[in-house]
Amino acid sequence: MSESGTQGRKMNLAQIRAFLEDHFPQIGPGNDLIVEAVGSMTARLRLAQQEKHLRPGGTISGPSMFALADVAIYIAILGEIGVGDDPAKVPMSPGARTVTTNININFLRRPIARDLIADAKLMRVGRRLAVGEAWLHSEGSDEPVAHAVGTYAIPAEISADVPFMIALH
Amino acid sequence: MSESGTQGRKMNLAQIRAFLEDHFPQIGPGNDLIVEAVGSMTARLRLAQQEKHLRPGGTISGPSMFALADVAIYIAILGEIGVGDDPAKVPMSPGARTVTTNININFLRRPIARDLIADAKLMRVGRRLAVGEAWLHSEGSDEPVAHAVGTYAIPAEISADVPFMIALH
Amino acid sequence: MSESGTQGRKMNLAQIRAFLEDHFPQIGPGNDLIVEAVGSMTARLRLAQQEKHLRPGGTISGPSMFALADVAIYIAILGEIGVGDDPAKVPMSPGARTVTTNININFLRRPIARDLIADAKLMRVGRRLAVGEAWLHSEGSDEPVAHAVGTYAIPAEISADVPFMIALH
Amino acid sequence: MSESGTQGRKMNLAQIRAFLEDHFPQIGPGNDLIVEAVGSMTARLRLAQQEKHLRPGGTISGPSMFALADVAIYIAILGEIGVGDDPAKVPMSPGARTVTTNININFLRRPIARDLIADAKLMRVGRRLAVGEAWLHSEGSDEPVAHAVGTYAIPAEISADVPFMIALH
Numbered sequence: 263m264s265e266s267g268t269q270g271r272k273m274n275l276a277q278i279r280a281f282l283e284d285h286f287p288q289i290g291p292g293n294d295l296i297v298e299a300v301g302s303m304t305a306r307l308r309l310a311q312q313e314k315h316l317r318p319g320g321t322i323s324g325p326s327m328f329a330l331a332d333v334a335i336y337i338a339i340l341g342e343i344g345v346g347d348d349p350a351k352v353p354m355s356p357g358a359r360t361v362t363t364n365i366n367i368n369f370l371r372r373p374i375a376r377d378l379i380a381d382a383k384l385m386r387v388g389r390r391l392a393v394g395e396a397w398l399h400s401e402g403s404d405e406p407v408a409h410a411v412g413t414y415a416i417p418a419e420i421s422a423d424v425p426f427m428i429a430l431h
Numbered sequence: 432m433s434e435s436g437t438q439g440r441k442m443n444l445a446q447i448r449a450f451l452e453d454h455f456p457q458i459g460p461g462n463d464l465i466v467e468a469v470g471s472m473t474a475r476l477r478l479a480q481q482e483k484h485l486r487p488g489g490t491i492s493g494p495s496m497f498a499l500a501d502v503a504i505y506i507a508i509l510g511e512i513g514v515g516d517d518p519a520k521v522p523m524s525p526g527a528r529t530v531t532t533n534i535n536i537n538f539l540r541r542p543i544a545r546d547l548i549a550d551a552k553l554m555r556v557g558r559r560l561a562v563g564e565a566w567l568h569s570e571g572s573d574e575p576v577a578h579a580v581g582t583y584a585i586p587a588e589i590s591a592d593v594p595f596m597i598a599l600h
Numbered sequence: 601m602s603e604s605g606t607q608g609r610k611m612n613l614a615q616i617r618a619f620l621e622d623h624f625p626q627i628g629p630g631n632d633l634i635v636e637a638v639g640s641m642t643a644r645l646r647l648a649q650q651e652k653h654l655r656p657g658g659t660i661s662g663p664s665m666f667a668l669a670d671v672a673i674y675i676a677i678l679g680e681i682g683v684g685d686d687p688a689k690v691p692m693s694p695g696a697r698t699v700t701t702n703i704n705i706n707f708l709r710r711p712i713a714r715d716l717i718a719d720a721k722l723m724r725v726g727r728r729l730a731v732g733e734a735w736l737h738s739e740g741s742d743e744p745v746a747h748a749v750g751t752y753a754i755p756a757e758i759s760a761d762v763p764f765m766i767a768l769h
Numbered sequence: 770m771s772e773s774g775t776q777g778r779k780m781n782l783a784q785i786r787a788f789l790e791d792h793f794p795q796i797g798p799g800n801d802l803i804v805e806a807v808g809s810m811t812a813r814l815r816l817a818q819q820e821k822h823l824r825p826g827g828t829i830s831g832p833s834m835f836a837l838a839d840v841a842i843y844i845a846i847l848g849e850i851g852v853g854d855d856p857a858k859v860p861m862s863p864g865a866r867t868v869t870t871n872i873n874i875n876f877l878r879r880p881i882a883r884d885l886i887a888d889a890k891l892m893r894v895g896r897r898l899a900v901g902e903a904w905l906h907s908e909g910s911d912e913p914v915a916h917a918v919g920t921y922a923i924p925a926e927i928s929a930d931v932p933f934m935i936a937l938h
Binding site: 626655661662663664666667670699700701702703704705706744767 | 795796830831832833835836838839868869870871872873877879
Binding site for chain 3: 516535537539540554555562564575578582
């Protein structure tokens with residue numbers, strides 16, 4: 263999960279953060295989802311616990327856990343496939359336009375009202391499909407609170423100018 | 432999907448709305464998730480499209496779709512199993528403490544920036560597990576934008592006083 | 601589920617059966633999986649109950665149900681995308697090389713020792729991915745015994761001669 | 770994955786093999802599914818490659834992989850919850866009557882015609898539900914060919930004499 267071993271990977275932590283700040287403000291700085299590390303086929307994200315994530319009883323909501331897992335797997339894919347070198351073409355790059363097609367999530371334990379950590383690990387990155395998993399646990403605990411497996415469609419390169427379409431769910 | 436055919440069902444639309452208002456303010460009146468109908472093994476919910484659900488490009492976020500599907504299936508279960516007749520025991524009733532254990536969601540098409548409708552239908556309601564599906568489509572369109580299947584654990588009756596634990600993710 | 605309404609579809613029941621006989625003997629005539637009908641975005645298959653499908657207690661095994669659901673969704677896709685018109689190129693056609701990438705199956709009730717019917721219905725057929733569901737029930741009963749949702753990858757056309765690779769799991 | 774660390778576990782490898790031989794002949798000795806190891810919350814199984822598992826092209830069929838993953842997770846659960854001490858009550862024990870309720874399987878790579886190994890690891894064993902995953906790889910390779918996550922329902926103890934019902938899918 264370190265920054266070493268970047269062979270083959272296309273984006274490092276700083277590049278991913280810059281991309282998110284520009285293109286996905288809902289994940290970027292100041293938001294509740296924080297990219298903490300990327301590595302070979304992996305990513306670690308934090309959900310900074312906020313009032314809006316909570317349900318009565320002090321537990322973190324299912325949709326918040328879903329979002330954390332989904333974005334964590336997507337960031338791991340982004341690290342592998344990148345968004346290209348031409349800033350003008352970033353929004354149309356396969357990395358920026360990758361979309362979630364399927365997620366299967368198991369809720370294992372009720373999380374406490376604390377930051378949640380997601381460790382994503384890719385199982386396979388093909389030319390057109392990537393599959394990965396994410397384990398979620400509360401900060402300071404080893405017990406998983408949820409586990410998700412997701413499939414992502416990687417679009418083909420686009421040569422022509424196409425209308426900007428954003429990727430992430 | 433009508434209110435008729437309530438044989439076997441334990442809660443009608445008005446009772447479900449009252450329960451949500453009291454116990455799940457995040458789903459109740461004034462919120463973005465609206466229970467429109469309940470029927471035998473079914474429920475229809477609406478996600479009233481708001482700025483916060485949108486992603487750049489004007490599409491509705493994955494977590495918003497996940498939440499809509501999850502709650503729709505839960506409401507269909509609630510209609511079947513109810514929360515009992517004793518107001519004091521409602522929070523401890525199996526219906527109120529039912530939790531999502533697994534959801535598998537497929538994202539089929541990019542939804543437009545319009546209200547989303549979820550039609551939930553239960554496949555099976557056992558004593559301890561219920562399984563249901565939800566089809567999501569944009570208002571005014573027949574094409575599904577997402578499909579989810581979920582499993583829910585129904586806890587046993589509690590005789591003693593236990594600490595209040597809220598059910599829904 | 602009739603043979604009418606073939607607009608857009610590429611193969612009818614007779615063509616599918618001929619293709620299976622030639623290329624998937626494990627599904628073809630004399631075998632236990634029988635294609636009973638194909639329609640617009642749909643297929644109906646039968647698992648002819650045999651001793652080898654049974655578990656002690658007289659119930660049909662999970663892998664047998666999995667196989668029935670998987671093949672039923674695949675056949676519905678095949679009806680939509682076909683295998684082309686050139687017999688020499690059939691094995692390399694996208695339809696013949698379509699593969700299952702994900703299946704999520706819920707076991708709802710214990711099937712009795714009788715033929716199982718699968719009704720498959722596609723949710724979406726894209727250029728590269730198709731998603732469909734299958735409902736399984738025992739012959740003579742309406743109650744579903746299992747429900748599956750599957751994602752299938754449709755390969756691109758191949759121009760050059762490539763080694764023969766078979767499609768179906 | 771060793772036999773050490775049996776604290777809490779209820780059955781060791783020899784006990785599991787004896788149970789399977791008596792109650793699940795389709796998994797027992799002489800069959801194609803071999804339990805190689807059990808450990809704390811884990812199990813390793815082998816699918817001894819046979820002609821009947823193959824598809825044209827020399828790849829192992831999806832249903833064979835599904836069966837291997839399903840049984841591997843079940844065996845890991847069995848190691849944890851056991852089948853009790855009274856031989857007469859084994860068939861009615863919760864362990865023997867545990868059933869698969871949901872499996873989500875991703876096919877990652879085409880397996881070669883060689884033995885398949887499944888490494889199952891439980892995520893959670895509750896009183897009534899257990900959730901686990903299984904990674905499948907070809908013997909002699911580290912690359913996963915499939916990954917499955919499954920949910921299993923653990924029935925309550927039965928006091929009275931009930932008709933024998935077999936557990937495994």
